[in-house]
Amino acid sequence: MKTLFVRGPSLLSRLVLALACSFLLIFIDHRLQAMQPVRLFLNSLVTPVQYLAILPEQILSGFSESIKTQDQLSDENQRLKKQLLELQGQLQQFQFITNENKRLRELLGSEQRVPNRRMVAEVIAVASEPFSQQLVINKGTLSGVYEGQAVLDNRGIIGQVQDVGSNTARVLLISDQSHAIPLRSERSDIRVLAQGTGEIGRLQLMFVPHSTGLKEGDLLVSSGLGGVYPEGYPVARIRSIVRDESLPFAQVQADPISALDRVRNVLLLWRSDDQQQPIYEDQPDA
């Protein structure tokens, strides 16, 4: 039998060295935040693993797509056509209101609003650790995705881009314990700060005075104040307000508008004043 470590350092010194490496990594990555280039490289390196992991699911869904009956397809087609019609109707109204808004803003002499640019991305993985609520999407630096970018789904804001690889990006969800988002009540314009609780589907509003004018059921939209998220997108709805006078602030819980645990497709937003701009594969869809 081979003896253990005939050459090289002893097991204990290897342990000390490896522990030192781990602590150093944690320190550099967390405290100094200096690992971004390394993270970019490593993210690109592990991309094949992520794509391999979703391969069975993709094959299965492709298979189930191919055995759909004609009836099902025509039903779906009908439904989508109807939906498209409704949305187009709403869009006409939207155009009209946008133009009106532009004219009014000109009259008031305030700054023009410029439309955001968008790109659709697909969710390829969810982090399975309870300490971090994250998604991985299939667009990266090659598509112009950048760190701190706002990510939406069809109902509202879901989070921001935390790390980017060349073909993937990691999205930190608004329900993550380390994430907070500035919001505004749509009804009363009260500004609040919503922090994630680590539990999907629950946000906590911070520093809300007991005398607040917020009500249960109020819609909270992004206020655009932090500079990360664009203004006016729906984020959460207030579920409960507990006014316990023994605590310094009212305990306000809110439910995110989007079902964060069921997101499949997301929308990436680029503001027109961003340095990075989307790079589309074929032709722009926005």
Place this chain on the structure above:
Amino acid sequence: MLKHGTFTLILTYLVALVLMVMPMPAAFDTFRPDWVTLVLLYWVLAIPHRVNMGTALILGVLSDILLGSVLGVHALGMVVVTYFVARHFQRFRNFSLPQQAILVAFLILLKRMIVFQANVFIHDAEFTASYFWPAFTSAVFWLWLFPLLRKIRRHFKVA
């Protein structure tokens, strides 16, 4: 120059990493065995002169990047459990398979406690009991994984 069997080793690590991030229904997700640690523990037990701290560190960092945690957190946990197995591999090999499985459960538990504690230091993570359930499923899967990997090791003559 690659030593004999390096390719096999890398392939088993790759499969473990893929299984770690493969999307699963939420009901199974909480019980997902700790594949990477299981495979790592097997190789440390089988060929400790070849697979030890360095491999643990690399697999830990890859897990960190795949799971999106702060770099070094999983590496820390894996390095510590690897040390225990590499230190006592001869004793460990003499245990029966069920006894090994119980030890594996404790090692995975230890690794998860280290990862959890690191997360508490980093950003005040809240305790979630479900994070520790995979220790038991990992032990159950050890009963199947150990013979499988032994067969692979003998077939491809990894030494």
